[in-house]
Amino acid sequence: MSAATATLRLALLGKPNCGKTALFNLLTGSRQKVANYPGVTVDRKEGQFTTPAGRKFRVLDLPGAYSLNALSIDEEITRDVVLGRLDDEPRPDLIVCVSDATNLKLNLRLVLEVRRLGVPMILALNMTDLAKRRGIVIDVPALARELAMPVVSTVAIQGGGANELIRQLETSLAESGAPAAAWLPPDVADVSATQREVRRILAATVSQPAVDTRLDDRIDRVVLHPVWGMLILAATLFLMFQAVFSWASLPMELIKEGVAVIGQSVGEWMPDTILRSLLVDGIIAGVGSVLVFLPQILILFLFILALEDSGYLPRAAFLLDRLMGTVGLSGRSFIPLLSSFACAIPGIMAARTISNWRDRLTTIMIAPLMTCSARLPVYALIIAAFIPETTVAGVFNLQGLVLFGLYVGGVASAMAVAGVLRLAAGKGVQSPLMLELPSYRWPHGRSLLLGLLERARIFIRRVGGIILSLMVVLWFLSSFPAAPEGASGPAIQYSYAGMLGRALEVVLAPIGFNWQISIALVPGMAAREVAVGALGTVYALSAAGDDVADQLLPMLAASWSLPTAFALLAWYVFSPQCLSTLAVVRRETNSWRYPLLMAAYLFALAYGAAFVTYRVALILTGG
Amino acid sequence: MTAKRLMTLSELPMGQEGTVSSGPFAADGGTVEQETALRLFEIGFIDGERVRVVARGYPGGEPLAVRVGDTMFALRRFEAERVLVTPVCETAP
Numbered sequence: 001m002s003a004a005t006a007t008l009r010l011a012l013l014g015k016p017n018c019g020k021t022a023l024f025n026l027l028t029g030s031r032q033k034v035a036n037y038p039g040v041t042v043d044r045k046e047g048q049f050t051t052p053a054g055r056k057f058r059v060l061d062l063p064g065a066y067s068l069n070a071l072s073i074d075e076e077i078t079r080d081v082v083l084g085r086l087d088d089e090p091r092p093d094l095i096v097c098v099s100d101a102t103n104l105k106l107n108l109r110l111v112l113e114v115r116r117l118g119v120p121m122i123l124a125l126n127m128t129d130l131a132k133r134r135g136i137v138i139d140v141p142a143l144a145r146e147l148a149m150p151v152v153s154t155v156a157i158q159g160g161g162a163n164e165l166i167r168q169l170e171t172s173l174a175e176s177g178a179p180a181a182a183w184l185p186p187d188v189a190d191v192s193a194t195q196r197e198v199r200r201i202l203a204a205t206v207s208q209p210a211v212d213t214r215l216d217d218r219i220d221r222v223v224l225h226p227v228w229g230m231l232i233l234a235a236t237l238f239l240m241f242q243a244v245f246s247w248a249s250l251p252m253e254l255i256k257e258g259v260a261v262i263g264q265s266v267g268e269w270m271p272d273t274i275l276r277s278l279l280v281d282g283i284i285a286g287v288g289s290v291l292v293f294l295p296q297i298l299i300l301f302l303f304i305l306a307l308e309d310s311g312y313l314p315r316a317a318f319l320l321d322r323l324m325g326t327v328g329l330s331g332r333s334f335i336p337l338l339s340s341f342a343c344a345i346p347g348i349m350a351a352r353t354i355s356n357w358r359d360r361l362t363t364i365m366i367a368p369l370m371t372c373s374a375r376l377p378v379y380a381l382i383i384a385a386f387i388p389e390t391t392v393a394g395v396f397n398l399q400g401l402v403l404f405g406l407y408v409g410g411v412a413s414a415m416a417v418a419g420v421l422r423l424a425a426g427k428g429v430q431s432p433l434m435l436e437l438p439s440y441r442w443p444h445g446r447s448l449l450l451g452l453l454e455r456a457r458i459f460i461r462r463v464g465g466i467i468l469s470l471m472v473v474l475w476f477l478s479s480f481p482a483a484p485e486g487a488s489g490p491a492i493q494y495s496y497a498g499m500l501g502r503a504l505e506v507v508l509a510p511i512g513f514n515w516q517i518s519i520a521l522v523p524g525m526a527a528r529e530v531a532v533g534a535l536g537t538v539y540a541l542s543a544a545g546d547d548v549a550d551q552l553l554p555m556l557a558a559s560w561s562l563p564t565a566f567a568l569l570a571w572y573v574f575s576p577q578c579l580s581t582l583a584v585v586r587r588e589t590n591s592w593r594y595p596l597l598m599a600a601y602l603f604a605l606a607y608g609a610a611f612v613t614y615r616v617a618l619i620l621t622g623g
Numbered sequence: 624m625t626a627k628r629l630m631t632l633s634e635l636p637m638g639q640e641g642t643v644s645s646g647p648f649a650a651d652g653g654t655v656e657q658e659t660a661l662r663l664f665e666i667g668f669i670d671g672e673r674v675r676v677v678a679r680g681y682p683g684g685e686p687l688a689v690r691v692g693d694t695m696f697a698l699r700r701f702e703a704e705r706v707l708v709t710p711v712c713e714t715a716p
Contacts, residue, residue: 065663066662066665067662069661069662069665071662102693103694105667105693105696106692107690109665121682149626186661188660190662191661191664192664192670194665195667195669212689213693217690219679220688220695221678224677224678224688225678226679226680226681226682229678314697316687318680318688318697321679321699322680322681322682322685322686330699331686331697431655432658432699432702433686433698434659434663434666434695434696434697434698435686435694435696435697436666436694436696436697437688437696437697438695439695609681609700
């Protein structure tokens with residue numbers, strides 16, 4: 001029984017939106033590893049699982065593909081893995097083709113295309129619960145006979161929904177070793193022949209009542225309407241940003257209180273040593289001031305995940321296609337750009353589904369202008385310190401309105417930059433859209449929860465890792481060398497950080513930044529939200545007393561002028577300060593040219609915008 | 624007008640049912656055109672398939688949201704122009 005002990009390589013293949021990743025999660029649980037394929041930043045998701053009988057599998061979740069005849073980088077990777085063309089990626093021993101049971105017509109062609117390769121295959125009919133509810137009856141044994149491969153039913157969003165597949169994996173012996181049949185890009189005649197075969201098989205195995213698309217169509221008549229649809233989209237995005245502020249206030253208050261209590265009790269319990277300063281001023285004050293933004297980030301992600309799950313996101317892309325077309329982009333760029341509101345990195349990586357290289361490059365270049373969640377803490381801090389919490393027109397929260405305005409500012413400048421890039425590059429060929437608009441679904445609670453937990457984990461790991469270590473470094477720079485005997489100003493002025501801040505202040509003073517802000521911008525290069533923690537540390541160390549964490553707001557309000565606060569907000573709309581984004585751009589474009597260009601243009605815009613804002617605000621406030 | 628009239632998918636009035644008459648064709652053999660035509664074929668724009676335009680973008684009437692079989696795709700006009708359709712006359716005897 002050597003077959004039972006050797007680990008078999010299994011690949012999950014299917015078109016986008018077929019529930020492939022949900023099935024992957026169900027099979028492998030938490031035993032997953034996300035990495036990149038060599039040379040490209042296409043996610044390579046691999047997991048492991050063992051069947052009850054002890055058979056071991058390594059499961060690869062391939063990027064979604066409609067066809068082996070690839071049109072995007074995602075599809076190229078899928079093709080190359082399936083054909084065994086990648087050096088470090090042996091051809092899978094077994095392919096599980098995941099197919100949406102409610103839409104076999106669109107899925108079977110790929111199954112037939114891959115079957116020709118001669119690799120052992122299993123067809124997993126996913127979403128069979130939904131198909132049953134729609135009255136679709138699939139003769140599974142007949143389908144298995146027609147396709148000459150095992151066919152199993154799965155419900156990927158349900159615990160135990162993969163049991164039938166797992167049972168099949170116990171019995172089906174993967175007879176690998178047979179050389180893969182050669183694959184040639186199909187021509188129109190091939191595709192027609194395959195499509196005829198698909199129809200014949202469907203006619204013989206599936207009985208389906210006329211699909212009732214009336215409800216979907218009725219929704220779409222409004223949602224895709226040029227006027228009503230746009231209003232709904234604007235309202236949805238607006239609600240999202242309002243919610244980020246108003247729903248989060250209670251949990252944020254709790255976290256803030258908690259951090260203050262911890263800081264205080266540690267301060268009272270420890271003797272007044274350098275270690276206490278590190279712990280209270282450096283770590284608790286710094287990390288606490290970033291951690292407080294977890295609720296807002298989670299609310300933002302809750303909206304994005306729910307919109308994605310429901311099938312609304314591609315429709316928003318449809319609505320915005322023409323608008324984005326005026327600056328040379330397509331609706332396809334909308335999804336990467338919306339993800340960039342959470343973080344530019346997944347956004348830039350999502351841009352690889354855009355088949356047109358120029359569209360993709362433009363999307364990558366403007367992705368950092370979408371206000372990412374790391375900027376949220378900075379905005380939130382400054383808004384809370386300088387914008388009164390009043391109600392406008394009875395319903396709107398003024399702070400929420402300002403935040404919305406900053407997001408709009410980012411989007412508007414992104415569109416302007418895309419327009420300039422388009423003018424610089426000249427008119428190119430028209431690129432295809434071909435975007436699937438999947439049928440509406442209620443977002444699934446469990447997968448939303450899993451997605452949110454994942455986000456929370458990433459954020460907390462960031463706080464515990466890079467942010468924590470930067471805080472310690474910053475505390476060190478701000479505490480040494482100590483102030484000379486009989487110094488009058490706060491100690492930090494004489495420290496390394498103070499010197500660095502003063503040097504930077506020369507450059508940044510024209511845009512209204514004082515030396516404290518200048519220092520905070522330096523660690524902010526590694527992660528934008530660190531700037532908030534850094535301000536916390538810098539001001540904690542320059543303050544005389546022990547009470548720190550919860551005093552940042554009034555301290556800022558007292559020590560910054562309004563023009564300075566506005567200038568910092570304007571700076572952060574553009575600020576190029578995120579080394580990881582630049583690193584991802586370098587990898588995605590395979591050249592230093594674009595990340596350098598990106599850093600340069602963002603810096604120029606940030607400086608210019610802050611300068612104008614500062615000067616105008618000075619005049620308006622009578623400075 | 625009951626006579627069969629061939630038109631491109633982009634000319635099909637909104638809400639009007641049609642059947643694909645001649646699947647996607649590569650009008651002027653450029654690579655993009657050929658790839659586009661092939662992919663349209665692969666996603667189901669094949670002879671005899673029912674299609675309906677559910678919505679059109681604004682301004683310029685593109686992109687088009689097209690229901691094809693059990694699926695819906697957003698297409699640009701130049702993509703929709705690669706598919707020939709015959710309108711289905713609901714009142715035909």
